[in-house]
Amino acid sequence: MLVVWLYGIDTSAHQGAIEVGGKTIAVLGSGFDYIFPEENKSLYKKILQHDGLVMTEYSPDTKPKSTNFLERNRIISGISIGVLVIESAYRSGTSVTARIAKKQGKLVFALPHEIDNKLGIGTNRLIQNGAILVTKVEDIIQQYPFLKYDKNKEVDILQIEKEKKQPDKRYCEIFNLILEKPLSLDEIYKKSSKSVGEINHILLMLELDGYIRKTSEGYVCI
Amino acid sequence: MLAITKSVALQGLDGYIVSIQVDISSGIPQFEIVGLPDASVKESKERVKTAIRNCQWEFLSRKIVVNLAPADIRKEGSGFDLPIAIGILVASQGEKNDVVQNFLENTIIVGELSLNGKVEKVKGILPICVEAQKLGYHKIILPKENANEVSMISGIDIFPVSHLEEVMEHLNGEGILKKLQAREVDTKNTGVYPFDFSEVKGQENAKRALEIAAAGGHNCLLIGSPGSGKTMLAKRLPSILPDMSWDEMMEVTKIYSIEGYTSENKPIIKIRPFRSPHHTITATSLIGGGRIPRPGEISLAHYGVLFLDELPEFPQNVLEMLREPLEDKVVTISRLNASTNYPCNFILIASMNPCPCGYYASKYRQCNCRPEQIRKYLNRISGPLLDRIDLYVEVAHVEYNKLDSKEVLETSAKIKKRVNKARILQRERYQSDNIYTNAELTPKLLKKFCQLDWKSKKILETAFQKLGLSARAYERILKVARTIADLDGKESIQEMHIAEAIQYRSLDRKYWREES
Numbered sequence: 219m220l221v222v223w224l225y226g227i228d229t230s231a232h233q234g235a236i237e238v239g240g241k242t243i244a245v246l247g248s249g250f251d252y253i254f255p256e257e258n259k260s261l262y263k264k265i266l267q268h269d270g271l272v273m274t275e276y277s278p279d280t281k282p283k284s285t286n287f288l289e290r291n292r293i294i295s296g297i298s299i300g301v302l303v304i305e306s307a308y309r310s311g312t313s314v315t316a317r318i319a320k321k322q323g324k325l326v327f328a329l330p331h332e333i334d335n336k337l338g339i340g341t342n343r344l345i346q347n348g349a350i351l352v353t354k355v356e357d358i359i360q361q362y363p364f365l366k367y368d369k370n371k372e373v374d375i376l377q378i379e380k381e382k383k384q385p386d387k388r389y390c391e392i393f394n395l396i397l398e399k400p401l402s403l404d405e406i407y408k409k410s411s412k413s414v415g416e417i418n419h420i421l422l423m424l425e426l427d428g429y430i431r432k433t434s435e436g437y438v439c440i
Numbered sequence: 441m442l443a444i445t446k447s448v449a450l451q452g453l454d455g456y457i458v459s460i461q462v463d464i465s466s467g468i469p470q471f472e473i474v475g476l477p478d479a480s481v482k483e484s485k486e487r488v489k490t491a492i493r494n495c496q497w498e499f500l501s502r503k504i505v506v507n508l509a510p511a512d513i514r515k516e517g518s519g520f521d522l523p524i525a526i527g528i529l530v531a532s533q534g535e536k537n538d539v540v541q542n543f544l545e546n547t548i549i550v551g552e553l554s555l556n557g558k559v560e561k562v563k564g565i566l567p568i569c570v571e572a573q574k575l576g577y578h579k580i581i582l583p584k585e586n587a588n589e590v591s592m593i594s595g596i597d598i599f600p601v602s603h604l605e606e607v608m609e610h611l612n613g614e615g616i617l618k619k620l621q622a623r624e625v626d627t628k629n630t631g632v633y634p635f636d637f638s639e640v641k642g643q644e645n646a647k648r649a650l651e652i653a654a655a656g657g658h659n660c661l662l663i664g665s666p667g668s669g670k671t672m673l674a675k676r677l678p679s680i681l682p683d684m685s686w687d688e689m690m691e692v693t694k695i696y697s698i699e700g701y702t703s704e705n706k707p708i709i710k711i712r713p714f715r716s717p718h719h720t721i722t723a724t725s726l727i728g729g730g731r732i733p734r735p736g737e738i739s740l741a742h743y744g745v746l747f748l749d750e751l752p753e754f755p756q757n758v759l760e761m762l763r764e765p766l767e768d769k770v771v772t773i774s775r776l777n778a779s780t781n782y783p784c785n786f787i788l789i790a791s792m793n794p795c796p797c798g799y800y801a802s803k804y805r806q807c808n809c810r811p812e813q814i815r816k817y818l819n820r821i822s823g824p825l826l827d828r829i830d831l832y833v834e835v836a837h838v839e840y841n842k843l844d845s846k847e848v849l850e851t852s853a854k855i856k857k858r859v860n861k862a863r864i865l866q867r868e869r870y871q872s873d874n875i876y877t878n879a880e881l882t883p884k885l886l887k888k889f890c891q892l893d894w895k896s897k898k899i900l901e902t903a904f905q906k907l908g909l910s911a912r913a914y915e916r917i918l919k920v921a922r923t924i925a926d927l928d929g930k931e932s933i934q935e936m937h938i939a940e941a942i943q944y945r946s947l948d949r950k951y952w953r954e955e956s
């Protein structure tokens with residue numbers, strides 16, 4: 219059982235769990251009548267379809283409040299065997315949750331970050347304070363002797379990420395250019411061998427497939 | 441005594457025969473002209489009377505009545521001076537022989553008189569001359585100064601005159617009017633457009649969009665910060681439009697002739713017009729109209745380009761009036777007793793800033809506009825007008841080092857070749873449908889000629905969902921995709937054509953209005 223819960227990246231965590239055939243539990247910070255944000259409805263449906271669980275301690279008519287989310291985190295850590303913190307800014311709610319988890323006697327894991335990454339300040343501090351530093355799945359598994367771990371069945375998350383992030387071969391040249399830095403169409407034209415028409419075609423396909431996005435700074439990778 | 445001379449009045453570009461009946465009878469001496477607008481009558485009367493006297497003829501102290509028939513046709517301008525004067529002089533001479541009678545009956549006479557009897561040039565001589573010939577006349581007397589503007593017309597004998605006396609001498613058998621030698625016009629050698637795309641560095645996206653606009657006759661909106669080169673780009677569009685055919689040149693020249701923009705030195709308009717009226721323009725000057733209906737900027741842009749710089753600055757009511765002409769390619773000016781048509785088949789290129797401050801999406805300056813300000817700014821242009829614009833193109837500043845590069849840039853001539861090919865495909869395809877370009881496709885014809893395969897359909901569907909395209913984008917995308925396929929030489933629209941076409945709908949996309 220994999221339980222993921224960090225607000226902000228919880229969607230991707232749930233998705234990831236479902237994608238690799240795991241089960242996942244979502245804990246709401248509101249009543250069932252107030253699912254927030256709206257897009258999460260389809261996510262929760264998916265979780266249920268994959269033998270997961272969606273739960274809440276609030277009555278159906280409870281509206282979402284930011285304090286609710288902090289509260290519900292104690293439930294998340296409570297039903298978990300451990301907590302992995304991916305990102306956490308200075309003094310964020312995540313740090314609070316990590317502290318609660320520790321109090322509850324759960325193991326706290328954290329991903330290290332570059333020292334100037336704002337979203338890494340919290341996790342780096344957690345590691346300083348004794349959280350278990352995680353760079354690979356084994357780092358977590360090892361901590362729980364009762365977990366059976368089949369190396370052969372290991373799903374390389376990074377590999378999945380990579381595959382997911384690799385668009386159609388025909389679009390790679392352009393995609394890789396944008397991967398380096400945001401570019402306008404004219405800039406892409408300068409750097410590539412393709413005509414404006416072809417580039418426009420590829421940019422649209424990349425955008426529709428969710429690899430890039432058009433912003434006021436040009437085309438950027440998502 | 442009665443004498444009748446013939447002239448031509450114009451209503452729009454159409455001509456009507458005007459019969460000038462002069463009757464001189466005994467009675468209280470007076471001089472009346474009926475059938476002309478008041479202001480013109482007074483002026484014409486003075487000129488005719490003085491010119492006749494200054495030529496040593498007697499202006500009879502009798503009752504002189506001049507009637508310009510039919511009465512219900514609006515007659516304007518000074519071109520009736522000459523036929524009126526000739527009518528008076530012939531009527532005062534009493535008996536007319538058959539030769540004179542015959543000549544007057546079959547000859548169109550046009551010209552303004554100066555006080556000394558000199559024949560002055562008139563506006564609109566080309567359509568007058570063409571219409572005279574069309575109406576079955578084989579002879580026309582017109583001002584010598586106008587001769588060059590009509591010398592390419594065949595099928596009618598043209599007699600240029602510089603003085604009232606020349607005509608009278610001819611009628612009295614004392615001299616003979618010389619026929620104008622028809623001039624061969626080099627229709628192959630069309631004019632050279634003064635601007636070329638090879639002068640524009642960078643801006644590949646915008647250039648491509650304008651190539652598509654030229655190929656399919658699409659209206660286009662250029663969106664970019666001040667100084668990004670929108671005007672420079674728009675100005676060059678005529679350089680990649682197909683060369684004008686002889687008929688097109690004649691039609692455009694007629695309009696310019698009416699406005700007095702043709703001259704001895706510039707008798708024919710050979711290059712496609714580029715008109716760029718300022719946003720302070722009145723509706724009348726833009727669309728055409730006035731007490732005496734005259735063609736507006738949209739007709740002066742006929743077969744060429746109308747460029748509206750800073751589109752949101754144009755008054756709403758002026759922009760609203762563009763809608764019908766854009767659709768019909770002709771503007772109808774209705775007056776109490778007549779309506780006048782002027783053709784106005786032009787490509788509209790409009791430009792605008794991306795936001796009120798002008799620097800949204802600029803790399804060089806910060807945009808300070810709030811999203812709702814941007815939305816309000818964009819909404820100034822009415823939906824129905826946007827509905828008639830097929831391509832939205834973002835124009836970005838070109839960085840200095842790019843301006844400095846020494847790459848060889850494509851000339852307009854080369855782009856024009858591709859445009860011509862695409863136009864030929866369209867002309868063949870729409871032979872029996874009464875249209876020439878993809879921009880003119882009706883919903884019914886769209887269904888017939890813009891079929892999509894399932895892949896393209898899928899792309900279009902996804903684009904509508906994911907990019908939040910507005911509904912109005914749909915037909916525009918199909919038309920533009922059709923043109924892109926034509927430029928590509930493909931009979932069917934393919935994935936990449938539809939994908940590229942979608943990229944030219946940036947204003948329809950969500951991000952513009954929601955993020956900043």
Ligand SMILES: [Zn+2]
Pocket residue numbers: 795796797798799800807808809
């Ligand atoms: Zn702005």
